[in-house]
Amino acid sequence: MRIDSKDTILGVPILMIRTLLRRSMSYGGAISERLARRTLKLGPERTREILDELVRQGCYEAGENDLGEPYWENTLKGNTLAMATAARPVTRAKADQIFAAFMLRVQQVNEDPYYLFKVTRVVLFGSYIQDTETVNDIDIAIELAPKITNPKQREKLYAKRRRESKRNFSTQVAYLGWPMQEVWLFLKSRSHVLSLHDFNSDKKFLNTIENKVVLAE
Numbered sequence: 001m002r003i004d005s006k007d008t009i010l011g012v013p014i015l016m017i018r019t020l021l022r023r024s025m026s027y028g029g030a031i032s033e034r035l036a037r038r039t040l041k042l043g044p045e046r047t048r049e050i051l052d053e054l055v056r057q058g059c060y061e062a063g064e065n066d067l068g069e070p071y072w073e074n075t076l077k078g079n080t081l082a083m084a085t086a087a088r089p090v091t092r093a094k095a096d097q098i099f100a101a102f103m104l105r106v107q108q109v110n111e112d113p114y115y116l117f118k119v120t121r122v123v124l125f126g127s128y129i130q131d132t133e134t135v136n137d138i139d140i141a142i143e144l145a146p147k148i149t150n151p152k153q154r155e156k157l158y159a160k161r162r163r164e165s166k167r168n169f170s171t172q173v174a175y176l177g178w179p180m181q182e183v184w185l186f187l188k189s190r191s192h193v194l195s196l197h198d199f200n201s202d203k204k205f206l207n208t209i210e211n212k213v214v215l216a217e
Contacts (some may be wrong), residue, residue: 001084002136010053013062021082030073079205085137087192095135100194116157116179117144121199122215128210143199
């Protein structure tokens with residue numbers, strides 16, 4: 001799915017709406033009003049207005065948890081918008097080249113002992129697996145797994161890799177997740193055409209759409 005970066009929903013840029021839907025996907029497919037406010041950087045009334053509009057448009061379904069607290073759960077349409085791109089389409093031939101280069105990087109990650117995680121699953125979906133002359137983006141769900149099975153040895157290597165990166169991590173989560181994140185960054189390789197997704201987070205969504213398994217251990 002392709003979106004126009006100039007579009008808005010009730011005055012909120014469509015890219016911010018996409019961020020909101022992606023945030024709820026990363027939290028198991030649902031979002032609280034508090035997290036929605038933090039994501040949109042809006043007040044309670046304005047946030048609720050946006051959430052109600054997304055329900056009306058079929059991107060969210062409203063519900064309540066066991067404590068009676070409201071939440072908003074992504075629908076298929078919402079997940080599709082969350083994965084949409086604002087980049088210009090590319091030719092099929094160009095997309096094939098980009099995907100081939102991506103798979104070479106997957107092979108490198110799995111074979112190079114430098115990387116502490118391996119790619120255990122690659123699943124294609126979206127416009128790239130359709131019979132079209134141009135491709136909006138290449139949607140790929142990937143699954144990573146640690147290469148080191150011994151927990152103590154693994155944590156020792158993770159700590160060493162964090163020190164070697166010499167990066168200023170903004171959060172503790174970013175600090176702890178760096179050994180995996182560097183694999184994601186290498187696979188992405190700054191490509192605006194590649195749209196990488198976490199397989200485990202998006203498994204429920206992938207089961208509802210056409211997809212193609214390229215690699216599975």
